[in-house]
Amino acid sequence: MFAKWGSIAYRRRWVVLIATVLLAVVGGVWGIGVFDKLSQGGYEAPSSEAARADKVAEEAFGRQNGDVIVIYRGDFANPVELKKVVDHVSGFPKDDVLKAVGPVPSDDKQQALVAITLSSGDSNEQIKQFQDIQPQLKIDGFTEQVGGLVPTQKAINDMSQEDLTRAEMFSLPLVLLLLVIIFGGLVAASLPVVVGGLAIMGALGVLHAVAIFTEVNSFAVNVASLLGLGMAIDYGLFMVGRFREEIARGRTVEQAVGRTVASAGRTVVFSATLLVIALAGLLLFPHGFLKSLAYGGVASVAIAALVSVTLLPALLGVLGHRVDKLAMPWRKKEPSERGWRKLSGKVMKRPVLIAVPIVGVLLALGSPFLGVQFGQVTEKVLPEGNAVRVATENINQNFSALSNTGFKIVVKGGDEAAVQAYLGKVKDVPGVGEVQPTGSGNGVTAASAGLDGDALSEESKQALKDVRAIAPPNGAEVLVGGNTATVSDSLDAIADGLPLMVTLLVGATLILMFLAFGSVVLPIKAVLMSALSLSATFGVLVWIFQDGHGADWLGVTPGPLESGIVVLMAAIVFGLSTDYEVFLLSRMVEARGQGATTEEAVTTGLAKTGRVITSAALLLIVVTGAFAFSQVAMMRFVGVGMILALALDATVVRMLLVPAVMKLLGNAAWWSPGPLKKIQERLALHDEPVDDLDDFDDEVRRPVPVG
Structure with a gap:
């Protein structure tokens, strides 16, 4: 074909x-x-409890989100100064702004917060509306900081x-x-x-x-x-x-x-x-x-x-x-192949001495991943000192009650006394701070519950489990949302889908590589090699981006890893590892089909592809490495991760570990059970054979079966 x-x-x-x-x-x-047409949404699981809580609240009370948060600095102990902000806020254009809440002074009366809910619920349209009103956020005599979800999305x-x-x-x-x-x-x-x-x-x-x-x-x-x-x-x-x-x-x-x-x-x-x-x-x-x-x-x-x-x-x-x-x-x-042939010979002369230390080092590099913590995209993906990040951090620090970092509790149904009794139980949960009603009507009661610690801390995650474990009022449905709930539900959804993804990756690799190469051993080896490369890469990434080693040098804020980016990296790194494995094995199998022994096939494969694989990895490092200098921490994570994965996989794994393992496997590397072999011969993803023996070593002359 x-x-x-x-x-x-x-x-x-x-x-x-x-x-x-x-x-x-x-x-x-x-x-x-x-x-x-691009958006900055999609990080949450749409059918999760947290997402349903937002939907029920919006249906009952309309959109309540503070899409844009503005903090004005001034002397707000003075009623005249406060009124200036009130009058200005009331003049925002109705086409762009659904409502504006505030100003709410800080405890020291030196700052006041205004929460603006935009009229559109579409993230692209919200960014356009924010751009329309941005010049109008300035007030003579005040300095302002602008943060919140939409400005963060626009900045990213x-x-x-x-x-x-x-x-x-x-x-x-x-x-x-x-x-x-x-x-x-x-x-x-x-x-x-x-x-x-x-x-x-x-x-x-x-x-x-x-x-x-x-x-x-x-x-x-x-x-x-x-x-x-x-x-x-x-x-x-x-x-x-x-x-x-x-x-x-x-x-x-x-x-x-x-x-x-x-x-x-x-x-x-x-x-x-x-x-x-x-x-x-x-x-x-x-x-x-x-x-x-x-x-x-x-x-x-x-x-x-x-x-x-x-x-x-x-x-x-x-x-x-x-x-x-x-x-x-x-x-x-x-190009000369002498160096690659010499390397292959040295590796296969002492395969155990090469393979065991490499496997040990890769496992050691992967060990930090055992302590991985997952989070979500926040303002911390922006560079330190970025105006939107500074504003959002100020909101979280000085206006915690309005920062949307706590629980959003939505009670659908139930009488008022029972709902209040339920909210009292929520307040008694360890880790939960003040509970305040935020709306009531249409058979729905909404409340916010503050948290004693960071929204993504283990204490807050346990508090979420405890709150959700409280029996709802008779005849009522309780939904708990907010930052902690959104992240937890998102992680649960990823955990539910991960086994299917792993099954797909491993199953497709095993089946397709078997059909292509006619061996059941080579696909299993390929999956194990890719898993080793993947674990080492993620271990180093956790050590840097979560544990903070070298984070200052990279200009990133250490913290939990964004779960979606980790899943993306897993797919890319596994795919690329298999990619280079296919490049290498294809020439080995080609040589084997022309009569080469296992050692001769490995030497030929490495000689023919070693330069190509290392060159391809170097070029891909340049392409992806440019993202290691990204202003956005998520893309910097991808850039650094790709550099690590490619450097490890194309050199240590493909050029050293694979030849050593192939030598240890010997002729068993090409083995396939008789019934499967017959299926492979009927369905094999092969083409006309490359039949010129001068592609290989001079001594390779006898045709032998690949399997």
């Missing part, structure tokens, strides 16, 4: 080239409109777009420079970058289409850009490298294109499928945020692979031998 497609891509190269570029560019131009959105532009401006030139060094020529180096640019354009078009029908969080664009560019460069590197290898062996251009698609193209599609499945696992969770990341990730990876096996073969067919034009002085016809 892949060889046939390679032949078609060559013969119809101009048609394929023009059609692919046209579709990607049109999609990209139209996709620019997605930036006006603005910084995310700035970070994305900055990351692309930094990474693209550096990636091109590295590709020139790796390929030794400007023409060959430019091809993966072209694929990456078109992949991003196509992904933006897909996200715009999705945003018409459902909410798309702004981080979906960051993920789409990061993975679209990164994976396109990886796939392009693999494809162009194989094409040049075939040309160097004397193939015609048509033969080289066909063989490249049949071998490297097949591997790219297979690897991308595994990564797409990993990212699609995010759709198993109810959170709109995670679904948005799945849309961006799946679209970018799928399009990167699609462009790599359509546009790239067509381009290679057009260029032919000119792919090596504008070569650099250091360009060699064929």
Whole structure:
């Protein structure tokens, strides 16, 4: 199938080239409109108790949220000063502002808080309304601080777009420079970058289409850009490298294109499928945020692979031998494989001495993850000193009763005496502070309960469990919401979906790798290698971002990890680990099918892919590493995490641990039960064999079965 497609891509190269570029560019131009449709919502589980509490309260009393919080500084012990603020607040435009509560003076009368509820409930429209009223928040003679949910969302959105532009401006030139060094020529180096640019354009078009029908969080664009560019460069590197290898062996251009698609193209599609499945696992969770990341990730990876096996073969067919034009002085016809063969020999000579310490170190690196704590996106993702973050922290410190950090209790039904008795029991719960009614009517009573500690502390989480355990008044339904409840319910929803996601990732990897390679041992080994890489990465991230080691140097505030970002990282790191494993194993299996022993297959696989995998990882580190300097802590977490994962996986795991384990497994690595082997032979995801023995060591001459 892949060889046939390679032949078609060559013969119809101009048609394929023009059609692919046209579709990607049109999609990209139209996709620019997605930036006006992005939101900052979706972090909560929509069917949770906390979400239902908000919905019942809104249906009974209308929207009560203080979307924008303004703190004015002045002498509010003076009634005249206070009246100035009252008069100004009453003049806010009714089209944008549903209501404004306040001013509420602080205890020292030096500050006063105004809580503004915007008229729209849509996050995109709220940001526009906030921009409309922002100039009117100023009052002559007072200084103001502006915080709250909507200003925080706008600040994150603005910084995310700035970070994305900055990351692309930094990474693209550096990636091109590295590709020139790796390929030794400007023409060959430019091809993966072209694929990456078109992949991003196509992904933006897909996200715009999705945003018409459902909410798309702004981080979906960051993920789409990061993975679209990164994976396109990886796939392009693999494809162009194989094409040049075939040309160097004397193939015609048509033969080289066909063989490249049949071998490297097949591997790219297979690897991308595994990564797409990993990212699609995010759709198993109810959170709109995670679904948005799945849309961006799946679209970018799928399009990167699609462009790599359509546009790239067509381009290679057009260029032919000119792919090596504008070569650099250091360009060699064929890069030396001697170093990789030597490394493989040394590793397999002492496999136990290599494998045991590496496994021990990776497990030690992963140990901090045992103490992980999860939180949610707050103002702390913004840089220290950011005006919105400073304002929100001021609100939490000096206006705790109005900061929305406590419990929101909604009682539906029940007589007044029973409801008051229930609220009295809530007040007696350890960790709960003052309980104040906030509304009553339409058969619903709402109250706020303050907390003695931080909203996300263990004390507050236990208080939530205790409050929810109190029997509701007869005939009444009680719903408990608020920050603590939202985070706890969100974590419960993720915990419920995680086993399904793990089953999907592991199951898909085992099945697809078995069908591709014909062994039941290799897929199991791949999953274990990916799990080791994943645990080590998360352990270091917890040590930095939660425990605070080096946090000052990175400019982040230590605290609980945002659960959605952790799940995203798990999907990406697992997918990338499997990606590099497939690149490596594909050449090992290819060699094995041509008669190589296990040691010969491992040596050939490492020699053929070692340079490609390390180069791909280096380039992806540059692309994703740019986000390590993001202004938003969540994207900085992703950037640092990707650097750690790639550095560990592409060097220590793939180049050292995998060859050592393969040596220890010996011929057992290729084993498959007879009945399964027959199924694999009927359904195998293989193409025409690469039948030239000169691809491998001279002594490899005898054909043996892969299984």
